Every structure is written in C-alpha cells, then in structure tokens.
Amino acid sequence: xxxxxxxxxxxxxxxxxxxxxxxxxxxxxxxxxxxxxxxxxxxxxxxxxxxxxxxxxxxxxxxxxxxxxxxxxxxxxxxxxxxxxxxxxxxxxxxxxxxxxxxxxxxxxxxxxxxxxxxxxxxxxxxxxxxxxxxxxxx
Amino acid sequence: xxxxxxxxxxxxxxxxxxxxxxxxxxxxxxxxxxxxxxxxxxxxxxxxxxxxxxxxxxxxxxxxxxxxxxxxxxxxxxxxxxxxxxxxxxxxxxxxxxxxxxxxxxxxxxxx
Numbered sequence: 001x002x003x004x005x006x007x008x009x010x011x012x013x014x015x016x017x018x019x020x021x022x023x024x025x026x027x028x029x030x031x032x033x034x035x036x037x038x039x040x041x042x043x044x045x046x047x048x049x050x051x052x053x054x055x056x057x058x059x060x061x062x063x064x065x066x067x068x069x070x071x072x073x074x075x076x077x078x079x080x081x082x083x084x085x086x087x088x089x090x091x092x093x094x095x096x097x098x099x100x101x102x103x104x105x106x107x108x109x110x111x112x113x114x115x116x117x118x119x120x121x122x123x124x125x126x127x128x129x130x131x132x133x134x135x136x137x138x139x
Numbered sequence: 140x141x142x143x144x145x146x147x148x149x150x151x152x153x154x155x156x157x158x159x160x161x162x163x164x165x166x167x168x169x170x171x172x173x174x175x176x177x178x179x180x181x182x183x184x185x186x187x188x189x190x191x192x193x194x195x196x197x198x199x200x201x202x203x204x205x206x207x208x209x210x211x212x213x214x215x216x217x218x219x220x221x222x223x224x225x226x227x228x229x230x231x232x233x234x235x236x237x238x239x240x241x242x243x244x245x246x247x248x249x250x251x
Contacts, residue, residue, distance in 0.1 A: 024191070027215055031187070058187045062187070063190075066188040067190075070191050072198050
C-alpha cells in the first residue's frame with residue numbers, strides 16, 4: 001500500500017504549502033486507485049494489483065524529492081521567513097481583540113445558549129430579590 | 140519499481156504534458172497513459188512525479204484546473220492557458236534546437 005500519510009507528513013515538514021500537500025496526496029490516491037482498477041480489469045489478483053500500482057506510481061521518496069525540488073510549491077512563510085517573522089506576530093496582535101467575535105461566530109449556538117442561561121439566571125435572581133424585598137416590606 | 144529516466148530528461152515531462160494538454164483537458168492518470176502511448180513507452184515516468192510538475196505549471200499560469208465528478212469520483216482536469224501555449228512553443232523550439240545540435244554532433248566525424 002502507498003504510504004500517503006508518510007508523504008503528507010514529509011511534505012509538510014519540508015514547508016510545502018498545505019493546499020499543494022492536500023492536492024498531491026488526493027490526486028496520488030486517485031491515481032493509485034485507477035492503477036489498481038486497471039490491473040484488476042486485466043485479470044490480476046488484488047495483491048498483484050496493489051503491487052502493480054505501487055510499482056507504477058514510483059517510490060514515495062522520489063515523489064517527495066520531486067515536490068521538494070519545486071520551491072514555488074512551498075508556503076510563502078517558508079520562502080520568506082523574515083517577512084513571516086514580522087507579519088505573523090503583527091497579524092496575531094491585530095486579530096487578538098477580534099478573537100471573541102470570531103469565536104462567537106464559530107460557536108454561535110453555544111454563545112446563544114450561554115447568553116440565554118445567563119439571562120434566565122439573572123431573572124431568577126432578580127425575582128428572588130423581589131420576593132425577599134416584598135417579604136421584608138410586608139412584615 | 141518504475142524505471143526512472145536519466146537526469147538529462149529534466150524538462151521533458153513538462154514539454155510532454157503541455158503538448159498533450161494542448162489537444163484536450165485531461166486528469167493525471169489519463170495524462171500518464173497518454174504519455175506512454177504517445178512515446179511508444181520510450182519514456183517511463185514514475186507516475187507520481189507528474190503531480191508536482193502539473194501543480195508547478197498551474198502555479199505559474201501555464202495550466203488551469205477544474206474539478207469534475209466522474210463515476211462517483213472527483214477528478215482534477217488540467218487544461219492549457221494562453222501562457223501555457225506560449226511556454227509550449229518556447230520549449231518546443233528549444234527542444235528542436237537541442238535535438239538538432241545533438242544529431243549534428245552524433246553524425247559528424249570526430250576529429251581529435
């Protein structure tokens with residue numbers, strides 16, 4: 001079987017942009033399946049078909065080397081580390097105040113339930129105070 | 140193991156891919172089969188290595204891709220752009236020049 005997970009980890013470690021890693025792995029996986037189907041169609045057994053597909057697709061190390069040999073496929077942070085060292089912290093600091101908004105948007109359902117519970121508990125507390133106040137006033 | 144090609148083949152997969160995609164859009168597996176057929180199996184690629192070439196060509200604007208669902212599977216089809224056609228013409232003329240030079244050198248008598 002093709003070690004696509006190993007390839008994915010190696011490419012990420014080498015700084016290949018995540019979208020290229022995803023596409024490479026996905027297209028290789030489809031290609032491998034096509035090769036297996038082709039071999040099965042030609043009468044090979046399942047084991048032979050997988051061996052044929054692995055042979056045809058080549059060594060994972062060679063594929064990794066072919067990807068690494070193309071610097072344009074690397075993520076920009078890997079290509080321009082000094083720029084990234086400035087831009088990333090600045091972006092982080094700029095976005096930090098907006099984090100609650102983003103989180104609220106991402107977890108809207110939880111936030112609405114949390115606010116509803118908070119309001120309910122406030123109403124219950126206010127009612128208790130009101131009852132206490134009435135009890136004190138009336139006695 | 141897939142038979143690899145020597146280092147002087149560098150640039151050939153790119154030329155072949157552009158040439159084939161000039162005719163019609165294709166996906167990776169289809170392209171490899173077409174290369175095998177078009178070159179009479181003279182050029183044998185480790186099939187997995189065409190994807191970095193395709194992605195690189197797409198990144199520099201020579202190719203464009205689109206996803207298409209075929210028989211329950213999503214395939215990435217590549218096609219040539221105007222820039223890709225220009226690149227193909229340049230690579231083609233470079234290849235003919237090199238081929239001509241090598242042929243001349245091989246056919247000429249060698250003087251020590």
